[in-house]
Amino acid sequence: MQYWIIQTLNSLALGGLLFLLAAGFSLIFGLMRIANLTHGSLYMLGAYVGISVLKYVPNLWLAAIIGGVIMAVFGGLVERLILRALAGNALGQVLVTLGISFIIADLCLMVWGGDPIPVPTPPALQQPILVGGVTFPTYRLVVLAIAVVTALALYLLMDRTRIGAMIRAGVDDMQMARAVGIPVSRLFTAVFCLGAALAGAGGIIGGPIMSAYPGLDADMLPLALIVVMLGGVGSLLGAFVGSFLIGAIYTFGTALLPDLAYVILFLPMIVVIAFRPTGLFGRQSV
Amino acid sequence: MTFNRRRFIEATGAGAAALVMPTIAQSQTGPIRVGLMTVKTGPLASGGIDMERALVQYLKERNTTLAGRKVDLFVGDSGGVPAQARTKIQELVERDKIQVMIGPLATAEALAADDYIRQAQLLTLSVAAAEDMTQRKPNPWFTRGTSTSSQCSMPLADYSHKTLKMRRMAVIADDIAYGHEMCAGFMRVFEENGGKVVQRMFPPLTVPDYGTYLAQLKTDIDGIFLGFAGSNGFRYLRQFNEYGLRGKVTPIGGMTALDEAVLRNMGDEALGIVTSCWYSAEIENAINKKFAANFSVDWSYDPGFYAAATYVEAAVLEATLNALKGNIEDKPSFMKTVRNIKVDTARGPVSFDRYGNVVGNIYIRKVERKDGRLVNRVIHTYPNVSQFWTYKPEEFLKNPVYSRDWPPAKNLES
Numbered sequence: 178m179q180y181w182i183i184q185t186l187n188s189l190a191l192g193g194l195l196f197l198l199a200a201g202f203s204l205i206f207g208l209m210r211i212a213n214l215t216h217g218s219l220y221m222l223g224a225y226v227g228i229s230v231l232k233y234v235p236n237l238w239l240a241a242i243i244g245g246v247i248m249a250v251f252g253g254l255v256e257r258l259i260l261r262a263l264a265g266n267a268l269g270q271v272l273v274t275l276g277i278s279f280i281i282a283d284l285c286l287m288v289w290g291g292d293p294i295p296v297p298t299p300p301a302l303q304q305p306i307l308v309g310g311v312t313f314p315t316y317r318l319v320v321l322a323i324a325v326v327t328a329l330a331l332y333l334l335m336d337r338t339r340i341g342a343m344i345r346a347g348v349d350d351m352q353m354a355r356a357v358g359i360p361v362s363r364l365f366t367a368v369f370c371l372g373a374a375l376a377g378a379g380g381i382i383g384g385p386i387m388s389a390y391p392g393l394d395a396d397m398l399p400l401a402l403i404v405v406m407l408g409g410v411g412s413l414l415g416a417f418v419g420s421f422l423i424g425a426i427y428t429f430g431t432a433l434l435p436d437l438a439y440v441i442l443f444l445p446m447i448v449v450i451a452f453r454p455t456g457l458f459g460r461q462s463v
Numbered sequence: 464m465t466f467n468r469r470r471f472i473e474a475t476g477a478g479a480a481a482l483v484m485p486t487i488a489q490s491q492t493g494p495i496r497v498g499l500m501t502v503k504t505g506p507l508a509s510g511g512i513d514m515e516r517a518l519v520q521y522l523k524e525r526n527t528t529l530a531g532r533k534v535d536l537f538v539g540d541s542g543g544v545p546a547q548a549r550t551k552i553q554e555l556v557e558r559d560k561i562q563v564m565i566g567p568l569a570t571a572e573a574l575a576a577d578d579y580i581r582q583a584q585l586l587t588l589s590v591a592a593a594e595d596m597t598q599r600k601p602n603p604w605f606t607r608g609t610s611t612s613s614q615c616s617m618p619l620a621d622y623s624h625k626t627l628k629m630r631r632m633a634v635i636a637d638d639i640a641y642g643h644e645m646c647a648g649f650m651r652v653f654e655e656n657g658g659k660v661v662q663r664m665f666p667p668l669t670v671p672d673y674g675t676y677l678a679q680l681k682t683d684i685d686g687i688f689l690g691f692a693g694s695n696g697f698r699y700l701r702q703f704n705e706y707g708l709r710g711k712v713t714p715i716g717g718m719t720a721l722d723e724a725v726l727r728n729m730g731d732e733a734l735g736i737v738t739s740c741w742y743s744a745e746i747e748n749a750i751n752k753k754f755a756a757n758f759s760v761d762w763s764y765d766p767g768f769y770a771a772a773t774y775v776e777a778a779v780l781e782a783t784l785n786a787l788k789g790n791i792e793d794k795p796s797f798m799k800t801v802r803n804i805k806v807d808t809a810r811g812p813v814s815f816d817r818y819g820n821v822v823g824n825i826y827i828r829k830v831e832r833k834d835g836r837l838v839n840r841v842i843h844t845y846p847n848v849s850q851f852w853t854y855k856p857e858e859f860l861k862n863p864v865y866s867r868d869w870p871p872a873k874n875l876e877s
Binding site: 191438 | 508510511638665666667669671674675676678679693701706724725727729
């Protein structure tokens, strides 16, 4: 019984971490129609930037916010200076994001070196807690809480604000959105900044669990892709459900069928895409 | 004078000989062209960069001269990709005309280049641990001065049973040949000593999170053997603590799990962990003291597995060249000499078996704090361990190569 409680908590915590990673990816994918292959790199760069910020500001949450802002600026520059020049050329944009991810990987290696660098867990959360006779890392529960709060905030932003309505309009029918006077081009930049900020802050918040190391980008990007494909492109609810679904499938899959550890993540995605090409909650864009 | 076919051949033959002769004479006094096949980008870069730093240090300490001949060093970067490693090795051989190669770093890279090394008859002093390259499918041009995957884990199994008094253990390792081979060697020796491996886990190399594996870990065991490489051991141990397992289960580690490169970014969670390796920056011999001191002056951290690897291989190369009076051009006699050489290196005395693998000391080490940093203090030495541990080579080689399936796990409990 204890074992199942721990694994359930594990799957929820992993789902939370995945949501922080995938939410921004889903937003960018939905609006701009490109798979932003720098997303894993933004996550990694966020973790590294956070480590440097932590040297001056010894508070993880503050570092996550500062790191998120830095990554937002970085993302905005990438969108304005590089992706904008390739507007309308989706293939070119995807390739450019791939190229940028290589550049980021090498820059991180030059600046922070090749050794894995830990992100210290906030002292108050270092001790595992006992929940009904089960020992579980406190920090992971906090990550879960942060993910839920972030999801709620994003939901309010998308569903209850004018900007959110404009973004949704852009996702559903970009030409019509343009025609009614929505500044889609500025939205692109805003969404890219937001996505980059989410990835960067996610990298720092995930840091005490994942650490920062070369290759973190390549480890995270496929996870973001799987979540978004499963949940549906551009759908916040899809990213949320997809994250926790993948978290559960991964955790229980590797526990029950350890020999299938490699495919366990991809099987559900393949099944869903075969029957619902837009993902669980994705809508057919016009 | 008629210029018939025979005269033409005589004339050109003589001309060609005249052209060839001086180059031979010159090449025996000219510089020796050494290639280092390493990894300077990607996830394995940390170790690969250390390999270059230590080799450059070795050459600098000798005024870039080995056996009276200058050394030209050529460095190739594979990014850790096996196919790329093969291409780069070919480039080093055919463009840079290297005469001997140190490297490559990873097992998969060595396997990818195996054919080419044979075909080009490239003198290779390798770091990669793939067992069968010096066992059932020995490559005649391949010599390894570090260790096979299981060469360090077999002594550790002996130590954990006899000295640490462990009886029930779990093993966990990366799901790659290196991890399988290490675990298999550990399990075989541990169980033949009378212990039981009751749980075995092989998480994928790029597993995002070890939480699910930590939740599965049995707590009614004495210890867990960690067969990780790169940053994985580091992440696993941090999460191990996070889950409050420290104090319930004792971790012990293989040769790369708590390398100095990982240790320098770790904290108290690593204290007291016992590992085995053919090297430690703390080994008390004159060569190593000088090496470790100079290395940390230059780079302000202790050398680890990868730095020591090229430093040891360079010592093997130098001793061989000294024995040959610098004549590296005679490849067969180089290979014969290198496999009969005995040399004192930073890791202690080194010699080779007839399959080209090293026979040397294996150190049992314990993580301690010294002058404010974490070090692997040597607590026990197994002298002159071969890749066959205490088994007879012929009998050892009759068994299949160590893997996920061999030896069979008999005591796993679900």
